Amino acid sequence: MKIKFLLLTLALTSAFSFAAHAQAMNDHQIAEILEEANDAEIDAAKLAKDDASHKEVKEFAKHMMEEHKKNEKETKKIVKKNDIDPEDSQWSKALKESAKANKDMLKKQKGIAFDKMYMEQQVSMHQQLLNDLDQKFIPNATKPEFKNHLQATREHVSKHLEQAKAIQAKL
DSSP states (O other), X not given: OHHHHHHHHHHHHHHHHHHHHHSOOOHHHHHHHHHHHHHHHHHHHXXXXXXXXXXXXXXXXXXXXXXXXXXHHHHHHHHHHTTOOXXXXXXXXXXXXXXXXXXXXXXXOOHHHHHHHHHHHXXXXXXXXXXXXXXXXXXXXXXXXXXXXXXXXXXXXXXXXXXXXXXXXXX
């Protein structure tokens, strides 16, 4: 199961990364991707908050839900203030498909297998988001306030990644 998850994640991540290199992103597309990433994190966290068996995994899920709801709210405020209309793109669609596939796989797990898969997904998703913030989103953002928000988001994502890795190592 772990290999199947890793192969799916690699396939979707590769498709997302390849597509991202094909053309530069704009603020509208980046805003939609950030919204999709927050939605994916919130959905996965809701599931983990209820279904995880390990206390630390449940606490992490609750923390992720709070953090990503906060980021979602701040993103919407900044996007509105800067006249950025989130726009669907091949990247946001790939992210949505990846999130759905991950959630579907997670729903099939129970107990420690659920905890391990959730934390694997969290490490993978946060690592990919961190890479995309550094290599694609921040460099391509044009509105200063939005770019600053992406840089602040990057710091949170980096912390989330370290927390996820620490919990994953304990399982």
